[in-house]
Amino acid sequence: MTRFITIFVLTLVTLFAVEMLNPVQQHVIIPFTSFLARLSAALILPFDSSVMAYGKVLQFKDTGFAVSIEAGCNGVEAAIVLIAAVVAFPGSWKARASAIVLGFLAIQVMNIARIISLFYLGNWNTDFFAWIHLYLWPTLIMLDVLIVFIVYLRYLSRSEKQGEAAAG
Amino acid sequence: MRQFLLYVFVLLIPFFALWTVASGPLAIPAIGFVNTVLTHWFPDLVNTLYVDGNNALLMTEFGEKDGKLVALDGAEYRFGLQVNTRILSYSLPFYTALHFATQKEEYLSSYVWGLLVLYPLFMIGLLCLCLKELMVGLGVHFFEQPGVWVPDANLIAILYQFSVLIIPTLAPVILWVWQSKESPLIRMAFEKK
Numbered sequence: 001m002t003r004f005i006t007i008f009v010l011t012l013v014t015l016f017a018v019e020m021l022n023p024v025q026q027h028v029i030i031p032f033t034s035f036l037a038r039l040s041a042a043l044i045l046p047f048d049s050s051v052m053a054y055g056k057v058l059q060f061k062d063t064g065f066a067v068s069i070e071a072g073c074n075g076v077e078a079a080i081v082l083i084a085a086v087v088a089f090p091g092s093w094k095a096r097a098s099a100i101v102l103g104f105l106a107i108q109v110m111n112i113a114r115i116i117s118l119f120y121l122g123n124w125n126t127d128f129f130a131w132i133h134l135y136l137w138p139t140l141i142m143l144d145v146l147i148v149f150i151v152y153l154r155y156l157s158r159s160e161k162q163g164e165a166a167a168g
Numbered sequence: 169m170r171q172f173l174l175y176v177f178v179l180l181i182p183f184f185a186l187w188t189v190a191s192g193p194l195a196i197p198a199i200g201f202v203n204t205v206l207t208h209w210f211p212d213l214v215n216t217l218y219v220d221g222n223n224a225l226l227m228t229e230f231g232e233k234d235g236k237l238v239a240l241d242g243a244e245y246r247f248g249l250q251v252n253t254r255i256l257s258y259s260l261p262f263y264t265a266l267h268f269a270t271q272k273e274e275y276l277s278s279y280v281w282g283l284l285v286l287y288p289l290f291m292i293g294l295l296c297l298c299l300k301e302l303m304v305g306l307g308v309h310f311f312e313q314p315g316v317w318v319p320d321a322n323l324i325a326i327l328y329q330f331s332v333l334i335i336p337t338l339a340p341v342i343l344w345v346w347q348s349k350e351s352p353l354i355r356m357a358f359e360k361k
Contacts (some may be wrong), residue, residue: 001358005342014335020326076253077333135258136184140264142337143176150169153357 001087015080029071036108037069040115051119058119065123067115075111078141079104085149091156098156103148110144172353175269183261192222194260195253198291199224202298210316213306215246217298223250226298228306237309249301256293256336259286264339271349278347289339293331300328 018024034056041053050061059066082103086096114137122129187194196219203217206226215227231243240246263286267279277315302310311318319327348354 001346005346012338016330017326018188020322020329030289072329072333081334081338115299131188134252134255138182138337139180139258143173146341147169147173150353150357157357 004088008056008084011087012084027147033074036074063123075107077146078107082145099152106148110132172269176265179265183264187261191254191257197200198294201291202294224253226251249305255332259336259340266344270351284342289335293335296327296331299324301304
C-alpha cells in the first residue's frame, strides 16, 4: 500500500504540473473543453429549442441564463487522478491502458451529465446551482473515479485467478 | 460494493446538509491560523482575515478610490477580498460519508484521526487560496515587497489549483482507503497485491 501511494502521489503531481503548462493548456485542454461544450449543446439542442450554443457557452434564449464551460469543468483533473491510480497499481500495460481509456470515458459521461444538469439547475435557481456546482458534483465525480478504480482492481483480481486456474 | 455505494449516497445528504449549516463555525480555527500566518508574513499588506458569515474576508492595508488601488489614507474605503472557505471544507462531509458507509470494527477514534489529518490540509488550502487572492487582487504591490520573500506566481497558481481542484476530493478518498485497509471492500479490491 505504501508503494502504491508513493507512486500514485508522484504520478499525480507530475501529470498535474504538465496539465498546467501553457502549451498543454493551449493545444490540449482548451480545445478539449470547447469540444465538451459543443458535445453538451449537441445533446441538448434536439430536445430543447429554447437553448442556443456558441463557443464554450450554452444559453437559454428566453431567460438569458448562460453557462461557460471552463478549464476545471472538463473532468481532466479527475482523469489525472484515475491515471495516477491505475499506473501506481501493479498490472499489465494492456490492462492499464484499457482501464485508462474506459475510465476516461466513464468520467466524461458523468461530466457531460454534470454540465447539462448544472445548466438547467442554474436557470431555475442560481444559489442551488452554485452549491451543487462547487461542492456536490466534484464529490460525485471523485466517487465515479473511485468506483472505476475498484472495478478495475476486481477485474485484475479475477483475471489473475482465472490465469492461475488455467495454469493449474 | 453496492451496499457501500448505497450507504455513501444516503449519508452524503445529511452530512452535506449539516456541513452547509456548520461550515461557518467549522472554518473559524482555520481562518484564525491563516490570519496569524498572513499578518506576520505580509505585515504591510494584510490587515486581517476574519469570519464573514460562511466566508472569510481578507482585509488589506490598501484602499480603493474610483475603482483603483490606492494608499489607505487617500482611499474611500479599505480594500478587502472575499474568500470562500467552503470550496475547501467540503472534504469533511465527503470523508464523513465515506467513513461511516464502510463496515468497520470501530468508528469514532479513526474518524477523529481522519479529521485531524484533513483539517490541517484545509488550513494549508486556505492559505494557498488567500495567496492567490492577494496575488490577483494586489498585483505588483504583492510581488514588490521589500525584504519579504514572495512565492513565484506559477508556484502560487499550482498550489491554488492543487488545493482547490484536487485535495478536497482526493484527500478524503486516500484517507478512507488507508483507514479501511482491513475492511472487506478494500481487502477484496487489493487482494493478492
